[in-house]
Amino acid sequence: MFALVLLFLNAVTLTLGLDNGLALTPPMGWLDWERFRCNIDCVNDPENCIGELLFKQTADRMASDGWLDAGYEYLIVDDCWEAESRDSDGRLYADPTRFPGGMKALADYVHSQGLKFGVHQDFGHETCSHYPGSEFYLQTDAQTFADWGVDFVKMDGCNSDLGDMDYGYPAFGMFLNKTGRPMIYSCEWPFYQSVKHFKIPDYAAVRRTCNTWRTNKDIQDSWDSLLQTIQFQDQDQGNFSQYAGPGGWNDPDMLILGNFGLSPDMERTQMAMWGILAAPLLMSTDLQNIRNSSKALLQNRRLIAINQDKMGVQGKKIMTVGPVDVWTRPLLPTGSVGIVFFHSDVLTHGFHYPRITTVQAQALGLTASQGYNLVDPFDGSSKGTVKPSDSIKVRVNPTGVIMYVATPAS
Structure with missing residues (x-):
């Protein structure tokens, strides 16, 4: 052939x-x-x-x-x-x-x-x-x-x-x-x-x-x-x-x-x-x-x-904090970011339990001085506004995720 x-x-x-x-x-x-x-x-x-x-x-x-x-x-x-x-x-x-x-x-x-x-x-x-x-x-x-x-x-x-x-x-x-x-x-x-x-x-x-x-x-x-x-x-x-x-x-x-x-x-x-x-x-x-x-x-x-974001950029893992992997993806409107905190601890390792993870917003690419509105896309709830110097604190279940969409505040 x-x-x-x-x-x-x-x-x-x-x-x-x-x-x-x-x-x-x-x-x-x-x-x-x-x-x-x-x-x-x-x-x-x-x-x-x-x-x-x-x-x-x-x-x-x-x-x-x-x-x-x-x-x-x-x-x-x-x-x-x-x-x-x-x-x-x-x-x-x-x-x-x-x-x-x-x-x-x-x-x-x-x-x-x-x-x-x-x-x-x-x-x-x-x-x-x-x-x-x-x-x-x-x-x-x-x-x-x-x-x-x-x-x-x-x-x-x-x-x-x-x-x-x-x-x-x-x-x-x-x-x-x-x-x-x-x-x-x-x-x-x-x-x-x-x-x-x-x-x-x-x-x-x-x-x-x-x-x-x-x-x-x-x-x-x-x-x-x-x-x-x-x-x-x-x-x-x-x-x-x-x-x-x-x-x-x-x-x-x-x-x-x-x-x-x-x-x-x-x-x-x-x-x-x-x-x-x-x-x-x-x-x-x-x-x-x-x-x-x-x-x-x-x-x-x-x-x-x-x-389905039309920018079409594939997200990547940007850091790991203990058993929690942090992934981000740029989204539209310009400057928006999708964020996933993923508790990747394998169940067979034992001692698996929810982990509290804290990350500074600017480390997630949230660098605009006016700050960002955070929304949980699973239920549509607002998680408030964060500035680059603020910390984002999440509690992630084993094998689970916390997900946010961060949109620049007007």
Whole structure:
């Protein structure tokens, strides 16, 4: 594949994924993988299997239960939707038993609810679950997705050659653009290079090619996985944080809150940190049965506004005070700052208890002499006004966060 792709790229002018004008803020939507995996038993579990019913019911919920109004507009079908082979023309098609109407009809249904439609594919010869991959079919698959009315393509990297990625992922982005249909291009390219093969990716090239890109391994429904994901963003190997901005975003993976593994404090932590990180907000939970508290967090407009800030600067950790990490992110209006105090103490270490942390305001970047109004975005409450020389004192629960938005006082 490497030689064919290289020959092709030498022969054409490459149109990059970023040129599609999409993802000016981090994409928001729903993705089935973490919650529903590759459950294909539609005989015994029809409402939870990877089939037409699950996605239609989820589309209904997204349209009627406030998700679309809050900004969650993409419904994305992950792995295991395909038939076990391509058709006689070499085109992908959905498993005819689980998706009797086919993918074009499902996309039409999703669009009829005011949503946008996404699909998963794989850069290798097979997907991670051993369905047909896109190797040698990049152009065909791009056109197939356009013909179906796809709006978002997640391109995985299982069963592929690492040496092909630096050429093949840009080639697929070019083929997507050549269809003339705007499609967000979500790449797992850097994840396979950095985590699977210990190679620092060329993030500048990734940024030129993709609208979002996975930086680390799949998130699981547990505190350990969430903490490891946040720590990976903190390590920032290859300085990938500098490449985030309108049109292209680092993706630490799905929102798992609303499932089984996180406490209320942990759920608040993920929502706050995905806001500070300017991460795609792609839920993976059962919208038919989600807890009211989790739904309220996911639909909190103040938290969403931090994530969707149009300046598009990814936040970073600026200090650690005992077990409490302090993260900040510049926001609009100019001079505003999002602040998270995150109690990252691992539960297995023992002696975990709420910690009182005190930080001078100017150490958080709050340097304007007129001071700043502090608001807690979780409940909208005012925390008063602070001057640069004032101290901010917080009490943070283990695995929890305190979050503020500081806006220059008038």
